[in-house]
Amino acid sequence: MDSQVIQWPSQMAKVAQLIVQQVTSVHNSRLGVIGQKACRVLEDMQALQRCRSRLDTCLWRGWLGAAKSVAEEFQSLTRNLPHELDQLKSALEHRDGHMPRLRDVFEDLQQLENEFGEIRWCQERKILAVTTEYIVLEDIQLGPFEIRLDISRLNRLPSDRPYSIVALEPHPAASNDSITHPHVSDEILCAGNAGAAIVTTLSTGRICDFFVLVRSVLTTYNPNSPYVSLDRWEGVACEDCGYTVGSDDTYYCTSCEQDYCGDCISSCHNCQDSTCRSCLEECPICGDSYCRSCMTRCPDCRQAICSTCLDNRSCSCHEEEQEETSNGTNQDKDQPPRASQAA
Amino acid sequence: MRILFINNDGAGFADYVEIADGTTVEKFFAQKLPDRQASDFLIRVNRQPVAKDYVLQEGDRVSITPTKIEGADAAA
Numbered sequence: 001m002d003s004q005v006i007q008w009p010s011q012m013a014k015v016a017q018l019i020v021q022q023v024t025s026v027h028n029s030r031l032g033v034i035g036q037k038a039c040r041v042l043e044d045m046q047a048l049q050r051c052r053s054r055l056d057t058c059l060w061r062g063w064l065g066a067a068k069s070v071a072e073e074f075q076s077l078t079r080n081l082p083h084e085l086d087q088l089k090s091a092l093e094h095r096d097g098h099m100p101r102l103r104d105v106f107e108d109l110q111q112l113e114n115e116f117g118e119i120r121w122c123q124e125r126k127i128l129a130v131t132t133e134y135i136v137l138e139d140i141q142l143g144p145f146e147i148r149l150d151i152s153r154l155n156r157l158p159s160d161r162p163y164s165i166v167a168l169e170p171h172p173a174a175s176n177d178s179i180t181h182p183h184v185s186d187e188i189l190c191a192g193n194a195g196a197a198i199v200t201t202l203s204t205g206r207i208c209d210f211f212v213l214v215r216s217v218l219t220t221y222n223p224n225s226p227y228v229s230l231d232r233w234e235g236v237a238c239e240d241c242g243y244t245v246g247s248d249d250t251y252y253c254t255s256c257e258q259d260y261c262g263d264c265i266s267s268c269h270n271c272q273d274s275t276c277r278s279c280l281e282e283c284p285i286c287g288d289s290y291c292r293s294c295m296t297r298c299p300d301c302r303q304a305i306c307s308t309c310l311d312n313r314s315c316s317c318h319e320e321e322q323e324e325t326s327n328g329t330n331q332d333k334d335q336p337p338r339a340s341q342a343a
Numbered sequence: 344m345r346i347l348f349i350n351n352d353g354a355g356f357a358d359y360v361e362i363a364d365g366t367t368v369e370k371f372f373a374q375k376l377p378d379r380q381a382s383d384f385l386i387r388v389n390r391q392p393v394a395k396d397y398v399l400q401e402g403d404r405v406s407i408t409p410t411k412i413e414g415a416d417a418a419a
Contacts, residue, residue, distance in 0.1 A: 111390040183414030192415035197355030209351050212385060212408050222413035 001148070003122040003129060006113070015121055015128060015151070016105040022154035023100055023205040029155070030091070037088040044081045051077065100205025112208040116215075126152040130211050131168065135181075137221040138230045142181055143169030147214050149207070158199045163210075165189045165218065173228035174235035175246030182226035182233075183217060191217055192225065240264035240276060255279035255291050270294040270308060285309040285316070344401045351408040352376065352384070362399060369395040371405065383411055 006012050051073050058067035113119050116130040129148045136142065146166040153162035164187040167180035178186045191198050194213045201210040221230060235244045238261035239253075251265035252258075253276040260276050268275050268291035280289040283306035290306045298305055301317035309315060344364055349357040362371060368388060372381050381395070385408045388397060399405065 107390060111387070114390075190415045192413050194412040194414070197351050197353065200355035201351070204357065206349070206355075206357075208390075209349065209355070209406060209408060213351060213355075213412065216408065216410050216412040217414040220411045220413055222415060225413075225415040 001122050001127060001129070002124065003120040003127065005118045006109070006121050011121065012109045013102075013106055016102055016109055018126065018151050019105050019154065019205055019207060020100055020102050022151055023203065025155040026157050026203050027099055034088070034091045037084065037091045040084045041081070041088055044077055044084055048074070048077050048081070105205050105207065108206060108208045112211055115208060115212060126150065128207070132215050132218055134169075135219055137182065137219075140171070140230050140233050142171055143167055145181065145184075145218055147211055147218075149202075149210065154202060157203050161188065162202070163189070163214070165214070173233050173246070174244070175228055175232070175248040179227045181218060182221055182228060182230060185227045189214060189217060190227075192222060238264050240278070253279055255293075268294050270306065283309055285314050344399070346399055346401070346403045346405055348375065349404070349406040350375065351406065352379075366399050367395065368393055368397045368399065368405070371399060372407065376407065383409060385410055 006015065051070055055067055055070045055074075058064075058070055109119065112130065116132075118130075120129045120131075121127070122129070127148050127150050129146050132145045132147065134141075134144050144167075146168055148164045148166060150162045150164075153160050156162065165181065165184045166187055167184075170180050173179040176185075180187075181189075183190050183192065191214070194217050198210060198213055201207070201213060223229060235246050236250045236259045237244050238250075239256075239258035240260055241264055243261050243263075245261045249262060250259040251262065251274045253260055253265065254273045255275050256279050258276065264276060265274050266277055266280055266289065267273060268280065269288035270290055271294055273291055273293075275291045279291060281292065281295050281304065282289050283295070284303065285305050286309055288306065294307055295304055296307050296310055297303065298310060298315040298317060301315060303315060303317070305315055344362055344366075345359050346362055347357060348360045349355075366374075368386060369381065372379075372384070372386065376384070385406075386393070387406045387408075388399070389404050390406075
């Protein structure tokens with residue numbers, strides 16, 4: 001980005017003016033939405049008024065059938081009205097009474113300069129940027145980040161996120177180059193607890209507060225919800241061969257609960273759970289590999305076999321039994337029938 | 344006495360609040376954010392850092408911004 005350090009009050013004043021224009025546009029559009037929502041409520045209320053007049057007429061003339069049908073219209077309108085009122089209430093809650101003055105925004109930019117040392121401006125792209133300190137989280141060096149605010153997109157708030165986070169000395173996660181910070185992916189910050197305050201600061205022109213809030217997110221690690229956790233930032237060492245792989249390329253053995261690389265992982269022939277080679281056992285009957293949960297013992301000979309072979313009574317001791325039974329049956333066939341049977 | 348209070352903790356709203364004469368920054372912080380540590384916040388009065396015993400004046404602009412905020416991943 002071709003940007004320059006803002007050095008002169010006149011440059012700062014121009015940027016402040018642009019910010020005020022954009023924020024004013026957000027306010028105008030929000031006020032416009034309030035008008036639209038209010039119109040819908042009024043239309044519903046006028047319809048209610050018309051219904052009431054018609055109901056009075058029907059009752060006065062004794063048209064009970066028609067009165068019933070008007071009552072149904074009432075029902076439909078009263079169902080709709082609370083929804084329209086909620087929409088109006090929501091639009092009113094999202095408006096903000098604090099319209100920034102040019103002087104406020106100018107002073108905000110001066111404060112921003114004090115907080116961050118210098119501020120940069122890209123005239124062509126209308127981007128205001130500051131640089132954070134060198135960030136280290138849990139001994140992982142992430143480097144400094146540039147927080148870029150696209151002033152030309154401020155008027156698209158709150159649906160748009162007009163800012164980006166650029167790693168100046170990127171040290172991305174081993175598993176994903178686009179993740180340069182546990183809470184930044186593809187230069188987009190997932191602001192978490194700061195989300196609401198960030199929208200408020202931008203839509204009220206409190207530019208310095210916005211940058212300070214973003215810096216607070218960047219200098220804090222939330223281990224409960226990172227794109228990639230810091231303990232896996234450098235990748236994960238395979239428990240078997242020791243080779244370091246990105247966390248997306250690791251496989252978890254459900255038996256020993258350790259991480260393995262693609263070459264050292266296999267799967268259970270029965271449940272298909274990923275299992276490391278040392279946790280797999282070969283069934284002596286069918287020759288396939290199974291995890292510990294899918295291996296069992298033959299209740300008769302106590303030999304370790306897979307549950308499928310047990311169900312199929314394929315254990316060698318059962319085969320012997322079957323052979324014996326089969327031989328016995330053949331011998332029976334050779335013997336002459338007993339007298340009672342013959343009778 | 345009325346001052347402008349900008350609370351960037353939570354939704355980040357700004358509002359005018361009434362305070363008693365002689366209220367220091369330290370006391371004001373304790374009133375507005377009880378059970379929180381002032382060291383976890385960037386406190387500015389009229390956009391400037393001040394000592395904790397600074398006595399607030401009519402019309403002062405006080406902003407309190409957390410310095411530790413938990414981010415998330417997009418799915419969170």
